[in-house]
Amino acid sequence: MSHHHSVRPALETYDFSPGVKKLSLVLMVVGAILFALGVFTNLDFPARIWTTLLHNSYYFLAIGMTAMFYVTAQTIGYSGWVVLVSRIPEAMGGSIPVMAVIFGLTLIFGVEHIYEWAKPGAIEHDLTGLIGKKQPFLSKGFFFVASAIYLVLWVVLTQWVRKNSYDHDNDEGLSRYFTAKKLSMLFLFVWAITSSTAIWHWFMSIDPHWFSTLYGWYTFCSAFVAGLAMTCLIVIHLRSNGYLKYITDEHIHDLGKWMFAFSVAWTYLWFSQFMLIWYANIPEETGYFYDRFNNYQVLFFANFVINFLFPFLLLMTARAKRNFRLVSFVAVMVLIGHWIDYYLLAFPGAIKNSHYMTSGAGGDHHSMLTMAGGGHGAGEAVQIFNFGIGFLEIGAAIMFLGLFLFLTFSALAKHSLVPVNHPFLRESADHSTHSL
Amino acid sequence: MSAYTSPVREPLVTGSKTYTDISNDICKPVEDRPSLMFMIALIISASVAVMGVVCILYTIWMGIGTWNLHRTIGWGWDITNFVWWIGIGHAGTLISAILLLFRQKWRTGVNRSAEAMTIFAVMCAGLFPLIHMGRIWDAMFIFPYPNSRAGDDLLVNSLWPNFTSPLLWDVFAISTYFTISILFWYTGLVPDLALIRDRATGWRRKIYKVVSFGWTGTARQWQRFESLSLILAGLSTPLVLSVHSIVSFDFATSVIPGWHTTILPPYFVAGAVFSGFAMVLTLMLIARSVLGLKDYITMAHIESMNKVILLTGSIVGIAYTTELFMAWYSGNLYEVHQFFESRAAFGSGPYNWAYWMMMGCNVISPQIFWFKWARRNIAITFIMSIFINIGMWFERFVIIVISLSRDFMPASWATYSPTWVEIGIFVGTMGIFMTLFLIFIKVAPVVAIAEVKSILKSQGDQYLAAQAEEDKRERELGTGGSLSGAFHRDKDGI
DSSP states (O other), rough: OOOSSSSSOOOOOOOHHHHHHHHHHHHHHHHHHHHHHHHTTTTOOHHHHHHHHHHHHHHHHHHHHHHHHHHHHHHHHTTTTTGTTHHHHHHHHHGGHHHHHHHHHHHHHHHHHHHHHSSSHHHHHHHHOHHHHTTTTSSHHHHHHHHHHHHHHHHHHHHHHHHHHHGGGGGOOOOHHHHHHHHHHHHHHHHHHHHHHHHHHHHHGTTTOOTTTTTTHHHHHHHHHHHHHHHHHHHHHHHHTTTTTTHHHHHHHHHHHHHHHHHHHHHHHHHHHHHHHHHHHHHEEEEEEEHHHHHSHHHHHHHHHHIIIIIHHOSSSSHTOOOOHHHHHHHHHHHHHHHHHHHHHHHHHHHHHHHHHHTTTGGGGGHHHHHHHHHHHHHHHHHTTTOOOOOOHHHHHHHHHHHHHHHHHHHHHHHBBSOOTTTTTHHHOOTTTTTO | OOOOOOTOOOOOOOOOOOOHHHHHHHHHHHHHHHHHHHHHHHHHHHHHHHHHHHHHHHHHHHGGGGOOOOSSOSSSHHHHHHHHHHHHHHHHHHHIIIITTTTTTTTTHHOOOOOOOHHHHHHHHHHHHHHHHHGGGGGGGSSSOOOOOOOOOOTTTTTOOTTTOOOHHHHHHHHHHHHHHHHHHHHHHHHHHHHHHHOOOOHHHHHHHHHHHOOOOOOOHHHHHHHHHHHHHHHHHHHHHHHHHHHHHHTSOOOOOOTTOOOHHHHHHHHHHHHHHHHHHHHHHHHHHHHTTTTTTHHHHHHHHHHHHHHHHHHHHHHHHHHHHHHHHHHHHHHHHHIIIISSSSTTTTTTHHHHHHHIIIIIIGGGGHHHHTTTTTHHHHHHHHHHHHHHHHHHHIIIIIHHSSSGGGGOOEEEOOOOOHHHHHHHHHHHHHHHHHHHHSSSSSSOOOHHHHHHHBBBBHHHHHHHHHHHHHTTTSSOOGGTTTTTTTTTOO
């Protein structure tokens, strides 16, 4: 326990350490080279390139967004212990504007490559007639207007929450604290609705015939675990490099609990969605999992093992959650794991769509036939779908990770690491997981 | 123990209580003679319970034909009531397990009574599937044990339950839930029962001596107590999610439009917590006033519970609208029909009113709790809690009865209304619930005494006021911001 410290948490500044700066730049450059290599070898396969950009830009955007979700939910929940940690997720939120722009540009230029419903003549080609029935939701106009609204709201609200928090450092009163509560409420309200509606458009509509009511909450939970893992990693990095010395293993223990709990929650949602669709066995719904289960089998199981078994078994005990190395290891694993989860949300559908539109005569039937694994498409399907993960995907992931770290640590260096005037700061510094 | 608590927080024990005050105040209802009002309430509740038992016996004697179920609507009030009662139990488990993990200290004011409600509600819930079996004497068939029901060879030919049926999963889920809840509740009660024992005389002392298991409050006993509580809290946490998720599987594993929807498990859990908190508020708003516990169940407690209600009510609201959207988005004729014509679109089905009862009570009206004045208004809170109890009953009615009433074949469409027997059983379970609850407040402390004492030094109003003074003094001395002294205070030994 943190008794008898001779000093109290004061304004603490972080200098963007040359090591981290170099690392983030190297990641960006190496990633960009690999990505460029991937682009070069996939010029005839634009769907893969655009889906890679969609996948990675959204994944890192969502990590920033869920970090802000974490901060605002803690504000609403009167959380005291988290105050010393809170500047890290707030800094992660600093990456949101840039990521949102990249993501928005990906939507604008990639829309026809990623989404079957956005391709010219999609409605006429769709023998099921479902895309036609889903108008205007699956039309470019609706899609872009809605996307713009979501992204603008997300950027404005998250940056507003951040600004208010940083302004509090120069203001000893409580007014910023109460403003933080109001802003958090507003952000959470908007996020509760738009995190679902946005992901329906951006990811679920890649498989335009499929639907699942749980999709929004499931994808949110996936990104949330990733956001928590990234928070853990950055907090442990700073703590290990001499910053934030009031953060003890008590705080890491609590962060570990969050990662553990929401990994289990993710598994619960994964299981609920999968089991109910498997059990009811309605062809319209099972097609989604049939494709992933058969054509992406390794990733399908890796998703479950990495995101459930790793955190569940490794972080089960209290001692494990206080072990910085173990927590870091699990955090890295689940960051990879949920990247795979988002890959599986986007790629199977997008690749099938590209095949469906380019396969020429007879291709009109493909999206239905290959979904059921029957017809003459089955043999081709394996060949086309089973490309796995290559330079392109890995390069993009490294590139975006570098960018994310660069933006986050830049934001971190701009403000105090300690929210010195927060009314719960002393509770956070006194924090013990055993205290009542 | 008493770590620093920011004076920004609202006190959770008011009236400058000492430890002795806490013991006296909370033991008082148990130690006083029952009041006339209490006896009247008990007699009414018990009479209603007896009426319910009569209806149950009548059903068992005559058969399920005494209900209005038919081929189209095979689940009606029975299963609606079952899910409603199970849901009500969830507040207790959430408060005792999840809020413990989240270190929400206001839980100590209401956990005891909420856990008691969990147990009584599960008891009421469990009655319905049993009675609905028709042949209740065959109830043991649901348990998988080696038997000779189907032949001579014990293990090969015997009849086993259908392990792929969610109805069987329910048996395990609910019996586990009931067992863990009752253990958790009773474990917490032991120190408080010992306190009553120590204050009692005569035959009461003898009884409390037996039920408090020889508790003397030694360090070793507390150490065992804390370990056991932690294990039970750990076991309860997944149960908060699993029980109602498995109840939702009863519906969602099917292919019936309105039942088969993937959001059902988490949405059922949120709805259960929502309805549970409503029931806790309904009863505790009365209890805190009648039993004189306003210093222990303060406006801060009520406001916190209203926030949970706003949150969970909005979550179910998002789930309802997600279902509506997906029904449209699916392009599936039957889904569209179920969610719009049978449910939401006024004037297109016989049960549209029930859907809007649900929407109005569960989603629209709780939005008033965005306002602080409403969250801290007893009358509004009480009325809202009743609304939500009604709305959540209608939610289950909507899901079960409306979905069944219009399935794939228009020729089999039908409507349903309960008989007096079905209504009698439902009202009877309320009598059973109230009777058990009234007995509980008379024999056990309705607020967890030991737990409230554990937060007194950090959350009591006099201590928080002193802390505010100290912080202010240090600010004036210019030792820097509201933080000064964060690490100078010697807390050891407190």
